[in-house]
Amino acid sequence: MLVAGCISNTPQETEDGMRDNETETLEYNGVELTPIEEQRNNGIEGTQYIDRETYTLKINGMVNETENISYEQLTSYPAISRIVPLDCVEGWRFTALWTGVPVETLLEEAEVSAGANTVIFYSKDGYSTSLSLDYLIDNNIIVAYKLNNVTLPQERGFPLQLVAEGKYGYKWSKWITGIEVTDDDNYEGFWERRGYNNDADVDGPRFQ
Numbered sequence: 357m358l359v360a361g362c363i364s365n366t367p368q369e370t371e372d373g374m375r376d377n378e379t380e381t382l383e384y385n386g387v388e389l390t391p392i393e394e395q396r397n398n399g400i401e402g403t404q405y406i407d408r409e410t411y412t413l414k415i416n417g418m419v420n421e422t423e424n425i426s427y428e429q430l431t432s433y434p435a436i437s438r439i440v441p442l443d444c445v446e447g448w449r450f451t452a453l454w455t456g457v458p459v460e461t462l463l464e465e466a467e468v469s470a471g472a473n474t475v476i477f478y479s480k481d482g483y484s485t486s487l488s489l490d491y492l493i494d495n496n497i498i499v500a501y502k503l504n505n506v507t508l509p510q511e512r513g514f515p516l517q518l519v520a521e522g523k524y525g526y527k528w529s530k531w532i533t534g535i536e537v538t539d540d541d542n543y544e545g546f547w548e549r550r551g552y553n554n555d556a557d558v559d560g561p562r563f564q
Contacts, residue, residue: 381453384505392452392503404530413533418471419468436498437453437502438455477532501515515531
C-alpha cells in the first residue's frame with residue numbers, strides 16, 4: 357500500500373545525479389544533515405528519469421505569459437540555500453540542506469493575474485498537489501535542484517523538488533514539470549483526493 361511521503365528507496369548515482377566533482381555536505385552551520393543514502397523517499401510510479409538537456413518547466417494558468425524554463429535557466433537565477441526538515445505523516449523525518457530558486461521568482465517571470473490564490477505543482481509521474489499562493493510567497497518557498505550541496509539525484513526528484521517547509525511530505529512534489537496558477541483554492545491533489553488533509557500543516561490534522 358502506498359503511504360504519502362513514506363516509501364523507502366535507496367538513491368543511486370545516475371548521469372543526472374551526483375557529479376564526480378561534487379561532495380555531499382553532512383554538516384552546515386553546525387547542523388547535522390541526514391545523508392542522502394539514509395533519506396527515505398516516495399513515488400507513486402517509482403523513480404522518474406528526466407533529461408536535463410530537453411527538460412522544460414512550464415508555468416501557465418492565471419498568468420500574463422506562459423513560461424517554458426530550461427534547466428540551465430533555472431540554475432542561473434540567484435539561489436537560496438536553506439536547512440529544512442521533511443516530516444512524513446508516519447512520524448519520521450530527515451533534515452537536509454536544499455538549494456534552489458524561490459517559487460515567487462518563477463511566478464514573477466510569468467506575471468500572475470489578479471484573483472489567483474492557488475498554485476498547482478505537476479510531476480512527470482502524474483502526481484500533483486497544490487499550495488496557496490500566499491503561503492509560497494510569505495514563506496519564500498523554493499524549488500530545489502540541489503540536496504546537501506550535490507545535484508538533486510533522480511531518486512530524490514531531479515530536476516526539481518518543492519521544499520514545502522512546515523508541510524507534510526506529500527506536499528513536497530518531485531520531478532516537477534509544470535506549475536499552474538489558479539483561483540481554485542479547493543483543488544485536491546493525488547493524496548488529498550485519498551483523504552489526506554489539504555492544508556498538510558505538520559502540527560495539524562493528517563486527514564480530512
